[in-house]
Amino acid sequence: MVAEVNPVIRFVFRFIFLPLGVALVVLFAAITWIAEGVGGRLFDRGVSTAEPTPQAVVTNRLERQQWEAPPATAGDSSQILFGDLHVHTTYSGDAFIFSLPLFQGEGVHPPADACDFARFCSGLDFWSINDHAESLTTDQWSETREAIRECNAVADPENPDLVAFLGWEWTQSAPPGNPEAGVHYGHKNVILRDTADASVPRRPIGAGRAGLFAQPLPPAIWALARAGMASLDLGNLQPYLDFNRFARVARAMESCPKGVAVRDLPDDCLEGAETPAELFRKLDDWGYPSLVIPHGTSWGIHAPPTARLKDQLTTANHDPKRQRLFEVYSGHGSSEVYREWFDGEADAQGNLRCASPRGGYLPCCWQAGEIIRDRCTADTLPAVCDERVERVRQQVLDAGGPPYAHVSGTRPDDWLGCGQLQDGFMPAFNYRPNMSAQYGLALRAEDGSTYRYGMIASSDNHTARPGPGYKETARKAFSDAYGFRADWYEALNNPGPPSPEANPEPRILSGVAMSLERGSSFYYTSGLVAVHADARNREAIWNALESRNVYGTSGERILL
Known part of the structure; x- marks a missing residue:
């Protein structure tokens, strides 16, 4: 004989616990669906315009850039060309996040957008793509290589209207309060001379343990954060699903094994170098021509107060063959001057x-x-x-x-x-003087020699807009002055009474x-790198960069 269940217990189970259990299952499923980006889209490289800048426009630009700039010596055939060697698309994880509605973003910008902007909007002579290697997926790196080749293919290689260089950013940071992070080395752009698959690394090289590889949150909390991004935009989920699918794919990549020659590693692993020394060793292992350019060095967003260039300008962590240039100015401000002040x-x-x-x-x-x-x-x-x-x-x-x-x-x-910094030109936010160009140039190497850098400027733009400093307009689009939408800002910034x-x-x-x-008060539009090149082509521009026949401007096409 079956005992009858107490009516009170049956009521509690049926009308409280059962609905609560169903609600929890539905909530868990919804969080998982959003956090994993189910239904999200993966974006290809886009389609760049298949026509070059008209030759008459290029000729007119060249004449303007040579106006009242006579050759320094008789027979000098050099010409001044302007470019941007620091450009991000939404293949960079941070750029993708800032493209979302919660940051008042305008949506994705794939590599093809950067090509068209450099060619038809800012009218550059050359540019490079530098998405963060720490989250670049195998497919994205393949798409990036193809996009750069397509950008170059429409031009005459001997006299191109635009030269596009392939590259990535090595993004390392040692934030305060994280004793495991080690020495702060900062951010460096890797620029490659060539673009053919047989002449470039099969994988970009990220910053390893101290970079973006390490998840700052436990997986469950990180999943809640990814789902929570959409909490105030439930009627516009698609952009968040797109980002979360990208994050899922990037998160699923396995780190490359240590101590293996670069050519023996699988193509689809996430390769890292924890120090500049390891980055240089890997680039040496590949053997392809490349430049490594420190940038944003005094920018306190990622550099802790104790950071010093002295810690990385050592025999092991400085390669004078590759580290020949220094990005002293960008849309993230100037890192030029040294001041002796302390917190x-x-x-x-x-x-x-x-x-x-x-x-x-x-x-x-x-x-x-x-x-x-x-x-x-x-x-x-x-x-x-x-x-x-x-x-x-x-x-x-x-x-x-x-x-x-x-x-x-x-x-x-x-x-x-x-x-x-109150008395410097357009300074970086939370300025770190011991990471400035002047500080680095005043140092002596272990053998007593000084460090020699060619000073350049670029944009560090995160919306696929190379060289946006040609016009002081559209601050959110032409600079990185991102910020939370008002409802998000008020929700997060609850300072209390x-x-x-x-x-x-x-x-x-x-x-x-x-x-x-x-920090958004200290973002600017763009700087430019200028080169004195013997000709208007890839080889001549590369030779000028490598020989340090360069200078930087804050966006104006100043002729020197």
Whole structure:
């Protein structure tokens, strides 16, 4: 005889637990569907225009670029050509993210878009593609190679209207608070002379352990983050599904085994080099002509306060055969000048404390204290107020990252110009003077010699727009001044009410949103690299780059 189930239990199971279980299953399925990009599209290289720039236009451009620029010596046949050696498409993971609606993005821009923009909009003489190697899939690298060849194919190789170079970006960072990251080496563009499959690496080489290979979050949290990106755009899911499918494919790639010659590695693995020394060894193993160009060195978005060029300008980590150029200016600002100022200084006991403002520089740890000081009321004892101020300053200094997460109730303008170079030309955000060009040029190598760089500029544009500095317009499209859409910014940047004390625990999401918003004030359109070339073709441009017959501009076609 079957015992009858208690009616209360049956009711609870039927009308509470069962619906709750079904709802959880549906929720899990929905999160998985969005996070894995089911129904998302993978994008090919696009179709570039099959016609070159009319020869009359090219001739007119050349005449303008030579106007009042007579040869330096009799018989000098060199001509000035302008280009951009730092261009990203939405094959770069960060560019893809910034193309999404939550960042007010305008959608995907494949490699073919970059070719057309360089040819018909900015009217460049040459450019290179430099998507981040750390997330480039096998198919994307194949599509990139083909896109560059197609871009070149429409032109006369002996007198092309446009020369497109193949390349990628090696993107390494050692952010503060991550002891496993090791030494900060920064970002470097690899430019290849040739484009034929038989003359270029079969895989781009990313930055390995300290770069974008390592997932910053556990898989479950990362999946929730990917699904959560679409939470305010449920009526417009397709762009998010597209990105998440790309992320799934990139995530599925296996890292190449260590200690294996580059030609013996499988074509479809994700190849990494943890240090510049390893990158140079791999390039030597391939044996193809290439240049490696440091860039954005003083940009504090990725460079920690303790970063120094001295740490990488060693015999092992500097290859003077390849590392002959230095991108001193881009749409991410200038890394030119050195200033002797610091965020921290030692007190009488040798302890590191927040430095006071000097030389026009305002440390963000100091400004954090000033914000807290302004919140002391008439009833607050001076000693108590001073203790709160010193505590938040030390907390911000010790954390080493963005200060905004440590002080509640702030907006970007509360931080004034803290962390920023005030007397330099269009400086990079959160300026790191020990990563500047002047700092590097003042160093001595281990054998006592100085470092020699040809100074160039480029764009670092992430919307497939080489050389957008020709016109100061369309700030979001022509520069990387991305930022959260207003509803997303308000959702993430919840600084809470203004507290008279430092946050007991940093508000990470609020700090990220504030950092992006404040950093967007220091993005510019573009720089250009100029070369003195003996002819208007690939070989002549390459020879000029390799011999350092170059200079950089902030976007204007200045004739030198």
